[in-house]
Structure formats: structure tokens, C-alpha cells
Amino acid sequence: xxxxxxxxxxxxxxxxxxxxxxxxxxxxxxxxxxxxxxxxxxxxxxxxxxxxxxxxxxxxxxxxxxxxxxxxxxxxxxxxxxxxxxxxxxxxxxxxxxxxxxxxxxxxxxxxxxxxxxxxxxxxxxxxxxxxxxxxxxxxxxxxxxxxxxxxxxxxxxxxxxxxxxxxxxxxxxxxxxxxxxxxxxxxxxxxxxxxxxxxxxxxxxxxxxxxxxxxxxxxxxxxxxxxxxxxxxxxxxxxxxxxxx
Amino acid sequence: xxxxxxxxxxxxxxxxxxxxxxxxxxxxxxxxxxxxxxxxxxxxxxxxxxxxxxxxxxxxxxxxxxxxxxxxxxxxxxxxxxxxxxxxxxxxxxxxxxxxxxxxxxxxxxxxxxxxxxxxxxxxxxxxxxxxxxxxxxxxxxxxxxxxxxxxxxxxxxxxxxxxxxxxxxxxxxxxxxxxxxxxxxxxxxxxxxxxxxxxxxxxxxxxxxxxxxxxxxxxxxxxxxxxxxxxxxxxxxxxxxxxxx
Numbered sequence: 001x002x003x004x005x006x007x008x009x010x011x012x013x014x015x016x017x018x019x020x021x022x023x024x025x026x027x028x029x030x031x032x033x034x035x036x037x038x039x040x041x042x043x044x045x046x047x048x049x050x051x052x053x054x055x056x057x058x059x060x061x062x063x064x065x066x067x068x069x070x071x072x073x074x075x076x077x078x079x080x081x082x083x084x085x086x087x088x089x090x091x092x093x094x095x096x097x098x099x100x101x102x103x104x105x106x107x108x109x110x111x112x113x114x115x116x117x118x119x120x121x122x123x124x125x126x127x128x129x130x131x132x133x134x135x136x137x138x139x140x141x142x143x144x145x146x147x148x149x150x151x152x153x154x155x156x157x158x159x160x161x162x163x164x165x166x167x168x169x170x171x172x173x174x175x176x177x178x179x180x181x182x183x184x185x186x187x188x189x190x191x192x193x194x195x196x197x198x199x200x201x202x203x204x205x206x207x208x209x210x211x212x213x214x215x216x217x218x219x220x221x222x223x224x225x226x227x228x229x230x231x232x233x234x235x236x237x238x239x240x241x242x243x244x245x246x
Numbered sequence: 247x248x249x250x251x252x253x254x255x256x257x258x259x260x261x262x263x264x265x266x267x268x269x270x271x272x273x274x275x276x277x278x279x280x281x282x283x284x285x286x287x288x289x290x291x292x293x294x295x296x297x298x299x300x301x302x303x304x305x306x307x308x309x310x311x312x313x314x315x316x317x318x319x320x321x322x323x324x325x326x327x328x329x330x331x332x333x334x335x336x337x338x339x340x341x342x343x344x345x346x347x348x349x350x351x352x353x354x355x356x357x358x359x360x361x362x363x364x365x366x367x368x369x370x371x372x373x374x375x376x377x378x379x380x381x382x383x384x385x386x387x388x389x390x391x392x393x394x395x396x397x398x399x400x401x402x403x404x405x406x407x408x409x410x411x412x413x414x415x416x417x418x419x420x421x422x423x424x425x426x427x428x429x430x431x432x433x434x435x436x437x438x439x440x441x442x443x444x445x446x447x448x449x450x451x452x453x454x455x456x457x458x459x460x461x462x463x464x465x466x467x468x469x470x471x472x473x474x475x476x477x478x479x480x481x482x483x484x485x486x487x488x489x490x491x492x
């Protein structure tokens with residue numbers, strides 16, 4: 001199997017890092033992978049803030065609800081929806097931007113950071129480094145806006161740690177293929193058996209890695225998705241100009 | 247440079263395909279790269295519908311506003327926000343899902359398909375195939391919902407063509423690094439010079455590939471982002487349960 005494929009299929013999140021720095025060259029390579037990714041209509045409405053300052057990383061660890069690996073890993077990459085950059089371009093061309101006020105804007109604004117994040121994670125892992133994506137910055141997005149000095153029409157949507165791995169994680173199993181891949185049309189009937197199978201498989205995974213508090217997948221989701229678990233996203237997004245009213 | 251890195255940094259969109267089929271093995275490898283990617287809280291709220299049927303692809307080409315490469319490439323992968331799957335899991339655990347009604351749900355729901363799409367594009371290119379991401383399915387998402395038989399709480403958010411490349415495209419330049427990478431804090435002052443430089447660079451690219459209608463970046467965006475260019479997204483998303491009111 002070729003190397004790019006094996007890096008992709010071996011994805012796992014690492015949360016244990018050594019103190020070793022990430023070199024400027026590796027960091028540049030990682031960020032470049034993000035910059036080179038495709039974006040909708042080549043709009044490039046995505047930016048990355050590289051955070052290496054230890055105090056700032058400690059603050060992000062706290063914002064994310066207490067995730068010590070953010071303070072420990074030497075680099076944190078904050079990925080932004082950036083319709084500010086495009087608004088500047090529109091102004092230079094004598095127009096006012098509207099797209100960021102729409103649901104379409106929020107959707108496309110979030111897809112492109114996902115593509116960039118994925119490329120940067122893959123690049124980091126291809127360089128032998130470890131990464132973990134961090135959605136927890138959306139727990140208090142206003143604090144991220146203040147910390148990174150973010151202008152209107154940007155939103156800190158996701159992040160990732162990068163560093164040298166201390167104790168490698170075990171790869172977590174995924175839902176069986178019939179609950180991910182459909183052929184030609186969606187197949188409702190595939191879901192329940194796949195979920196039931198996965199509940200058992202994930203429970204075995206928790207047992208194997210000694211996580212006594214690990215729940216089956218459906219029970220775990222039930223305690224998270226029965227509410228808006230990051231309730232400040234809507235308000236902060238609206239304040240930043242993402243009104244979602246169009 | 248290692249192979250995964252060079253695949254990532256060499257990304258380009260291909261729109262010219264031969265009639266050669268994509269093998270089942272290659273297709274399985276591509277989809278597996280998507281399935282193995284990370285998702286927020288391991289929620290796995292993303293699914294892929296593999297479309298090989300020629301009539302269906304022709305219909306998607308039309309939905310996307312007339313993109314003949316969708317009809318020509320032998321495989322189209324539609325990537326879904328899939329909070330239906332998670333709602334089934336919640337119901338199995340005796341709970342009702344709320345997350346999909348929130349802006350947080352739309353954001354996280356869109357990031358994860360971006361990650362999956364990126365991984366599948368990278369895998370396809372590592373296998374020597376060509377790909378182009380397709381946001382145009384959001385031009386008429388209701389038609390995609392009908393065509394793929396999508397249940398509530400799913401949304402056809404992005405897609406991609408996969409096939410063997412006939413005439414390779416030229417790699418398109420990106421905004422200069424200072425308008426993509428910021429260190430520690432956002433830097434407003436970097437934007438205008440970078441955009442002005444890129445406007446020139448992109449105009450040269452259009453000239454080089456003989457696209458007489460190619461506009462500078464800012465002028466091109468000005469004609470797209472001054473409105474909601476896919477105006478049916480909000481309504482279709484709401485119909486599917488993505489109310490964005492929380």
C-alpha cells in the first residue's frame with residue numbers, strides 16, 4: 001500500500017506529547033498542506049493562526065474545557081472561517097459582502113476549514129508527528145476571538161495540537177462500513193444493526209485500553225447530542241456577523 | 247520530500263476524465279480513507295453516497311448547474327452531514343436528539359464532511375486518479391435529497407468526482423502565505439498587499455492556461471459573494487431539520 005494511503009487509514013488522535021519542539025520547517029510544511037487544499041469557488045475563506053506561546057496555549061486548554069494536551073503540545077493551530085479576508089477583497093473591488101450572513105456561508109465556511117485541518121493533520125502524521133483535532137475551542141468562542149484578535153466575519157471553528165508523541169494511542173474503531181458508505185441511495189435499514197455492532201466493538205476497545213468509564217457509542221452520544229453542548233456558538237457567530245438569516 | 251506530503255501539496259482539481267472505470271478496490275480504499283478520519287466527539291455524523299449510475303450522475307451534473315465532468319467521471323461521491331445516524335443511536339439509547347437544530351450542529355456537521363472529503367481526495371490522488379470537489383450540489387439540495395433518498399437530519403453538503411485524468415490541469419496559485427498563516431494573533435495589515443499580489447498572480451495564471459474570461463481574484467469574488475449564490479440552502483436545510491435557531 002502506498003504511504004499516503006497508509007497515513008490516511010492509520011489516523012488516530014494523540015494526546016500524549018514530549019517537550020520536544022516542532023521545527024520551523026516541519027511547521028511550514030504542515031501549514032503549506034493546509035494552504036494548498038481546495039476551497040469553494042477558490043474563495044479561500046480559511047485561515048490558520050499558529051499558536052506556540054505557552055501562556056496562550058494554557059489559556060486555550062482552559063477555554064476548551066480543560067484539555068492539558070493543548071498546553072503540553074508545542075504547537076496549536078487554530079483554524080478559522082475567514083470571510084473577513086474575502087470581504088476585504090470585495091471592498092477592494094467596490095462591493096459589499098453578503099455571503100457570510102447566510103446558512104450557505106456557515107456551511108461552506110465550515111467545510112473548507114475541515115479540508116484544511118485534515119490536510120494539516122495528514123501532513124503532520126506523515127512527518128512522524130502526532131496530532132489531535134480540537135473542537136473544544138467552540139466551548140467559548142468569544143474568548144478565542146479575544147485571545148487571537150479575530151476581526152468580524154471570522155470564527156474560530158476548530159483547532160489541532162501538533163507535537164512529538166510520548167505514548168502512542170490505540171486506533172479507535174469506527175462505525176461499520178454499511179453505516180458510512182451507501183451505494184446510489186441512502187439505506188435506512190443498514191443503521192440499527194451497524195450501530196448495535198459498533199456499541200459492542202467500542203465497549204471492547206475501552207476495555208482493551210483500560211478506560212473503565214468508556215460508554216457504548218449510542219449511550220455516549222445520548223449524553224451529548226440531547227442538547228446544544230456548545231451553547232455559545234450561535235451567539236458568538238451572530239456577533240461576528242454570521243447571522244444565518246438568509 | 248515524503249510521498250504523502252507531496253500528494254497534499256500538489257493538490258489540483260481535475261475536470262477532464264477518460265472513460266476508464268475506477269476499480270472496486272480503489273473505490274474501497276478511497277472511501278475507507280474517509281471513514282477513518284476523525285470526527286467531533288467521535289460522533290461520525292458524516293456519510294458518503296457512492297454514485298456510479300450514469301443517469302444519476304447526469305442528473306447531478308444538471309443539479310450542479312451544468313458541470314459535465316460529473317457526468318463524465320465514472321464515480322461521484324456525495325458527502326452528507328448525517329445527524330440521522332446519530333438520532334437513530336440516541337433513540338436506541340432512549341433519548342431525543344437536539345444538536346442538529348443548532349448553529350453548532352451545522353458547523354460541526356460541515357467540518358467533518360470537509361475532513362472526510364479531503365481524505366478521500368488525497369487517497370484518490372495517491373492512487374493516481376484525479377478528483378474535483380463539487381459544492382454545486384448545494385445549488386438545488388432538494389433535488390439531491392430526492393435523488394439519493396436522503397432522510398431527515400441529513401444534508402448533501404459537498405461532493406467529488408473521481409476518475410482517470412485525460413488532460414491534466416495546471417495547479418492554481420493560492421493567496422500568499424501572509425494571508426493564510428498568522429502567528430499568535432490575526433494580522434489585518436497583511437491582507438490588502440497579499441490580495442493585490444494575488445490578483446496579479448491569478449491573472450497571469452489565467453493567461454498562461456488560455457482562459458480569456460479569467461478574472462482577478464477580488465473581482466471574481468465580488469461577483470459571487472455579494473449575494474447568497476446558493477439561495478436554496480437555508481430552506482432545504484430547515485426542511486431537513488437544521489433550523490439554526492439554537
